[in-house]
Amino acid sequence: xxxxxxxxxxxxxxxxxxxxxxxxxxxxxxxxxxxxxxxxxxxxxxxxxxxxxxxxxxxxxxxxxxxxxxxxxxxxxxxxxxxxxxxxxxxxxxxxxxxxxxxxxxxxxxxxxxxxxxxxxxxxxxxxxxxxxxxxxxxxxxxxxxxxxxxxxxxxxxxxxxxxxxxxxxxxxxxxxxxxxxxxxxxxxxxxxxxxxxxxxxxxxxxxxxxxxxxxxxxxxxxxxxxxxxxxxxxxxxxxxxxxxxxxxxxxxxxxxxxxxxxxxxxxxxxxxxxxxxxxxxxxxxxxxxxxxxxxxxxxxxxxxxxxxxxxxxxxxxxxxxx
Numbered sequence: 416x417x418x419x420x421x422x423x424x425x426x427x428x429x430x431x432x433x434x435x436x437x438x439x440x441x442x443x444x445x446x447x448x449x450x451x452x453x454x455x456x457x458x459x460x461x462x463x464x465x466x467x468x469x470x471x472x473x474x475x476x477x478x479x480x481x482x483x484x485x486x487x488x489x490x491x492x493x494x495x496x497x498x499x500x501x502x503x504x505x506x507x508x509x510x511x512x513x514x515x516x517x518x519x520x521x522x523x524x525x526x527x528x529x530x531x532x533x534x535x536x537x538x539x540x541x542x543x544x545x546x547x548x549x550x551x552x553x554x555x556x557x558x559x560x561x562x563x564x565x566x567x568x569x570x571x572x573x574x575x576x577x578x579x580x581x582x583x584x585x586x587x588x589x590x591x592x593x594x595x596x597x598x599x600x601x602x603x604x605x606x607x608x609x610x611x612x613x614x615x616x617x618x619x620x621x622x623x624x625x626x627x628x629x630x631x632x633x634x635x636x637x638x639x640x641x642x643x644x645x646x647x648x649x650x651x652x653x654x655x656x657x658x659x660x661x662x663x664x665x666x667x668x669x670x671x672x673x674x675x676x677x678x679x680x681x682x683x684x685x686x687x688x689x690x691x692x693x694x695x696x697x698x699x700x701x702x703x704x705x706x707x708x709x710x711x712x713x714x715x716x717x718x719x720x721x722x723x724x725x726x727x728x729x730x731x732x733x734x735x736x737x738x
Contacts, residue, residue, distance in 0.1 A: 421447045421553045423528070424485030424492045427454060428478040429510060432609035440570035441546070442493065444563035445555045450489050452481040455616040459484055464714055466520040472685035473713050474610050475509055477617055482517050491526040491553075492517070495545065499535035504657040507688055528552045578636045600631035601732050604669030606662050606696070607681035608689075611712070619721055621681055621710065628729040633675065635665035642668045659688040666696040670705040676732045677706035679725075684713035706732060 423442055425431065431438075431451075442449050452459070455477055463480025471479075482492055494514045497506045514529030530548040534541035550560040603625050611618040612634060622632040635643065643664030647654065650667075654660040662680070669675050680696055682689040693709050700707035708728045710721060 422490045423447045423449055423553070424482070424489035424525075425449055425451050426478055426481035426485060426492070426494070427452045428481045428614070429474055429513075429610050430495075430497060432613050434571075436574040437567045437571040438493065441549070441563050441567035442553075444566045445550060445553060445559065447553055450485060452484050455481070455614050457616070460617070460714065467516075470685065471509065473683040474608065474617065474686075475513070476714070477614075478513065479517065479520060483521050486521050486523065486525055489525060491528055492524070493528050493549075495549075496529045496531045498531060498533040499541070499657070500532065501534055501657055502538050503535060504660065505535060505655065506657060507686075509687075598736070600626075600629055601676040601729065601736065602633055602672075602674050603630040603729075603732070604633050604666070604672075604675050604678040605681065606635055606665045606669070606678065608658055608662070608683075608686075611681050611683060617712070618681060619712065619716075619718055621679065621721075621725070624722060624725050625679070625729065628725060629733075630729060633669060635661065638668065640664075646671065654692070656688040656692075659692040662689075663692050663696060667699060670700050670703045675705065676736070677708065677728065679708045679710060679728070681710050681712070684711050706735070 425435070425438060425442075435451075439449050439451070459480035460477050461480070462483050463476040463478065466483055467476040467479045482494070485492060494517060496511055496514055498511055499505045514527045518524050518527055528549065530545050530552065532541065532545040546560065546564050550556065550563070555563070605612065605622055605625065607618075612622065615623070622634070625632050640661070643661060645664075646667035647660050647664035650663070654663055666678060666680065669678055678696070678700055680693055682693055697707045697709060706728065708724065710724065712721075
């Protein structure tokens with residue numbers, strides 16, 4: 416029996432760009448009305464900067480802005496406490512503490528549904544516990560929860576398959592289109608966190624800028640994730656952080672592709688794991704003879720400066736192209 420139809424707020428930031436299809440399908444199947452904050456704007460970013468501690472990375476500050484935008488419009492915020500999303504790997508501690516930090520920072524903060532997702536030891540059991548606790552928080556139990564979980568899994572599986580289908584169009588090895596100079600576009604690998612790559616305001620639409628400069632962007636989701644995992648296993652030590660390992664695996668796979676002219680790593684100032692991954696990826700790129708551009712964003716980064724660096728990078732790739 417449904418106890419209450421919740422109006423739940425889901426911030427469009429951080430892990431929204433990884434799990435939104437799953438979350439939305441599950442919560443809606445349980446009868447909740449899901450309210451997603453709008454795409455990032457200058458106003459949302461400034462709101463988050465005014466609330467967050469100075470030491471937080473830019474994506475966390477933007478998350479504050481999305482949560483604060485939702486706060487007066489919903490009955491509760493859905494902010495899962497993500498500890499681990501796979502066995503023997505973990506999520507950045509700054510993201511684990513988001514529910515507590517939001518309660519402290521947002522005035523008149525509505526209730527926060529902060530179910531813990533910890534799949535570090537027994538992934539299946541960790542996921543089942545998170546599903547059960549989320550359903551219980553909004554007053555659902557029994558067969559209804561099982562059905563909602565099946566709907567969410569199917570929606571998420573379709574979403575991943577769609578990304579793979581799109582990936583076949585842009586996979587390394589496929590040459591498409593001709594530039595005004597009569598040559599195919601330069602293939603450029605673009606790696607980083609999804610919440611930077613796919614938030615067009617926060618990430619300054621780097622993929623669009625590279626395309627307008629005559630490049631053909633290849634993103635991590637444009638090839639099978641198993642390829643990145645296989646490349647990452649060749650490192651002397653296993654990377655501890657889930658997202659850092661995904662970024663490093665994608666970078667390693669792309670730099671091993673002959674037709675990839677160069678790599679861009681997009682990161683945010685203040686990201687601890689990225690400070691390690693960025694340096695490691697750059698060292699391996701040099702070993703492979705691949706040009707590597709690290710773009711670090713914060714709230715003071717000017718778009719004109721980023722465009723100048725991209726233009727110089729693309730010019731350099733064009734000069735290196737075999738005649």
